[in-house]
Amino acid sequence: MEKIIKKAYTESIENERKGDKEEEVEAIKRIILNAKKIIIATNNQKKFKVIGDILSHIVNAKIEMLNINTNYADLTRMPAVNKGLMAVDTEKADLIIARGRLGVPGSGSMLVIMDGKGRILSASLSPSSVLHKEDIEVRIKKELIDALKRIGIDIQPLYYKNE
Amino acid sequence: MEKIIKKAYTESIENERKGDKEEEVEAIKRIILNAKKIIIATNNQKKFKVIGDILSHIVNAKIEMLNINTNYADLTRMPAVNKGLMAVDTEKADLIIARGRLGVPGSGSMLVIMDGKGRILSASLSPSSVLHKEDIEVRIKKELIDALKRIGIDIQPLYYKNE
Amino acid sequence: MEKIIKKAYTESIENERKGDKEEEVEAIKRIILNAKKIIIATNNQKKFKVIGDILSHIVNAKIEMLNINTNYADLTRMPAVNKGLMAVDTEKADLIIARGRLGVPGSGSMLVIMDGKGRILSASLSPSSVLHKEDIEVRIKKELIDALKRIGIDIQPLYYKNE
Amino acid sequence: MEKIIKKAYTESIENERKGDKEEEVEAIKRIILNAKKIIIATNNQKKFKVIGDILSHIVNAKIEMLNINTNYADLTRMPAVNKGLMAVDTEKADLIIARGRLGVPGSGSMLVIMDGKGRILSASLSPSSVLHKEDIEVRIKKELIDALKRIGIDIQPLYYKNE
Numbered sequence: 001m002e003k004i005i006k007k008a009y010t011e012s013i014e015n016e017r018k019g020d021k022e023e024e025v026e027a028i029k030r031i032i033l034n035a036k037k038i039i040i041a042t043n044n045q046k047k048f049k050v051i052g053d054i055l056s057h058i059v060n061a062k063i064e065m066l067n068i069n070t071n072y073a074d075l076t077r078m079p080a081v082n083k084g085l086m087a088v089d090t091e092k093a094d095l096i097i098a099r100g101r102l103g104v105p106g107s108g109s110m111l112v113i114m115d116g117k118g119r120i121l122s123a124s125l126s127p128s129s130v131l132h133k134e135d136i137e138v139r140i141k142k143e144l145i146d147a148l149k150r151i152g153i154d155i156q157p158l159y160y161k162n163e
Numbered sequence: 164m165e166k167i168i169k170k171a172y173t174e175s176i177e178n179e180r181k182g183d184k185e186e187e188v189e190a191i192k193r194i195i196l197n198a199k200k201i202i203i204a205t206n207n208q209k210k211f212k213v214i215g216d217i218l219s220h221i222v223n224a225k226i227e228m229l230n231i232n233t234n235y236a237d238l239t240r241m242p243a244v245n246k247g248l249m250a251v252d253t254e255k256a257d258l259i260i261a262r263g264r265l266g267v268p269g270s271g272s273m274l275v276i277m278d279g280k281g282r283i284l285s286a287s288l289s290p291s292s293v294l295h296k297e298d299i300e301v302r303i304k305k306e307l308i309d310a311l312k313r314i315g316i317d318i319q320p321l322y323y324k325n326e
Numbered sequence: 327m328e329k330i331i332k333k334a335y336t337e338s339i340e341n342e343r344k345g346d347k348e349e350e351v352e353a354i355k356r357i358i359l360n361a362k363k364i365i366i367a368t369n370n371q372k373k374f375k376v377i378g379d380i381l382s383h384i385v386n387a388k389i390e391m392l393n394i395n396t397n398y399a400d401l402t403r404m405p406a407v408n409k410g411l412m413a414v415d416t417e418k419a420d421l422i423i424a425r426g427r428l429g430v431p432g433s434g435s436m437l438v439i440m441d442g443k444g445r446i447l448s449a450s451l452s453p454s455s456v457l458h459k460e461d462i463e464v465r466i467k468k469e470l471i472d473a474l475k476r477i478g479i480d481i482q483p484l485y486y487k488n489e
Numbered sequence: 490m491e492k493i494i495k496k497a498y499t500e501s502i503e504n505e506r507k508g509d510k511e512e513e514v515e516a517i518k519r520i521i522l523n524a525k526k527i528i529i530a531t532n533n534q535k536k537f538k539v540i541g542d543i544l545s546h547i548v549n550a551k552i553e554m555l556n557i558n559t560n561y562a563d564l565t566r567m568p569a570v571n572k573g574l575m576a577v578d579t580e581k582a583d584l585i586i587a588r589g590r591l592g593v594p595g596s597g598s599m600l601v602i603m604d605g606k607g608r609i610l611s612a613s614l615s616p617s618s619v620l621h622k623e624d625i626e627v628r629i630k631k632e633l634i635d636a637l638k639r640i641g642i643d644i645q646p647l648y649y650k651n652e
Binding site: 327330331334335338339341343345346347348349350351352353354397398400401403404407427428429430431432433434436444445446447448449450451452453454455456457475476477478 | 490494497498502504508509510511512513514515517560561563564566567570590591592593594596597599607608609610611612613614615616617618619620638639640
Binding site for chain 1: 164167168172175176180182183185186187188189190191234235237238240241244264265266268269270273281282283284285286288289290291292293294313314315
């Protein structure tokens with residue numbers, strides 16, 4: 001990943017950057033699919049189960065819950081991202097999945113997929129729960145499927161086949 | 164907004180926070196709909212036009228392009244968010260719309276709506292352009308409509324009525 | 327400030343930036359010395375008093391304590407900076423003074439001076455308290471004097487004259 | 490480091506945190522003194538040499554320059570920190586040293602020591618160059634010595650002995 005980022009940064013510095021490249025998306029997919037240890041930055045058992053179940057269909061990894069309370073990330077400007085960074089800083093892992101508020105109170109939620117250094121690989125968003133009274137487990141499932149799809153991991157057929 | 168955020172933070176500190184509230188979503192809508200000056204953090208004339216056209220249907224504001232090159236935000240961990248902060252720091256505005264890469268190269272794009280202090284009000288995401296070969300103007304239009312819809316501003320009927 | 331930052335950003339984009347300029351330092355001083363409302367991002371009465379006393383020698387401002395618990399900023403990568411942002415997001419103010427840990431546990435402390443949008447104007451650092459067993463009030467006093475001195479506000483003679 | 494941070498975070502969550510601990514400072518020192526690969530986030534040969542020379546007195550590591558232009562970090566809110574993150578994201582390293590502007594234009598400079606994940610271990614600050622017309626190499630030398638001293642690595646006697 002480091003080399004790919006360096007190449008992209010060099011293109012940006014030289015004003016030659018023209019958007020994402022296939023090899024970059026492939027590199028992201030590789031990090032996700034080859035992860036050996038994944039931390040889910042939640043201390044909610046149900047949310048953990050939903051995310052863990054989906055991931056176990058596509059990766060052969062040890063999937064663990066972050067055993068510290070991540071709620072205080074709500075006191076930051078980007079709660080979901082900061083939940084992820086709490087996991088990055090307190091765990092050695094290949095992949096981190098965090099879910100929380102996007103921005104200010106009322107701004108709805110974000111699910112974010114980070115690598116072990118806290119680099120953001122993908123994400124997905126949901127409307128504010130006030131507007132979208134869907135069951136939270138259904139919501140999170142959609143969010144994870146959506147975040148993976150954005151970078152070319154189409155989990156839906158695979159996943160539903162197994163249901 | 165300050166009072167609403169303080170109230171939400173206090174709830175989080177006391178472990179009594181239970182998710183977004185209607186008054187919070189209303190406060191976000193009010194900031195957006197009452198904006199008098201909006202900066203669009205892009206130096207691309209086409210992108211500016213797409214976003215400006217949609218916004219002019221819902222707000223009575225002075226809408227301006229940020230007249231500095233925002234491309235170097237690609238050298239940061241969250242390019243779209245940092246483009247927005249470039250506008251926050253170089254302009255006085257009520258609202259800022261920025262669009263750029265979500266995270267690492269290959270991670271697709273993000274459109275973000277911030278207030279004048281850089282607080283994130285809403286956002287939306289698109290897949291990596293490698294996977295989604297849609298026209299960029301169509302894409303941006305969808306992103307803005309989507310970002311507004313997440314917090315209860317349904318622009319679609321209004322907007323298409325005018326087409 | 328917005329104009330000065332824009333000018334500096336434009337120089338950086340054109341690769342013509344050559345370091346801080348006198349007018350930039352002057353602009354920072356002006357923001358500090360003309361502040362009408364200052365928030366001190368601490369909920370510790372003693373720390374508030376030390377900082378408020380010094381500031382009252384140089385500014386004619388309403389100085390208030392942030393009445394929410396900022397301790398949970400310790401769960402972030404840059405606690406002092408995030409304490410300041412908690413104040414930015416929950417208060418309308420011209421100036422914010424925050425003090426907390428610099429980075430990881432053990433990394434010592436930082437006092438940071440921000441404007442009302444969260445832009446960093448100055449700061450100062452202290453060694454880890456483990457190494458530097460000085461009284462915390464003496465320490466904070468030094469930190470504030472030092473942070474002001476860095477940008478040309480020499481408070482020491484003025485301050486000690488008044489003691 | 491992960492375990493030590495988790496322990497400190499848990500203390501903060503339980504409101505039992507009482508400031509830095511000796512074992513935390515020791516952990517920081519260990520990361521620095523045992524580093525096998527260090528990246529200096531500058532593309533200035535002179536600055537690299539000053540920093541590299543000092544470090545080579547205390548660590549037995551491969552010390553390299555970041556071979557991308559870090560100047561565009563000046564378009565962010567915390568240029569020095571963002572230079573460091575550019576190195577974190579484009580290199581595999583145990584330690585990263587970055588130097589740049591602290592905050593807004595005019596805010597003086599910061600030298601920051603990060604680990605390979607971007608966690609901040611120590612830092613030091615210099616006044617704005619407008620106010621402090623010292624030679625930049627002398628300045629950087631002082632900054633590095635100061636940043637190390639804050640966390641208990643007293644390089645001065647060792648260093649000058651070797652001159």
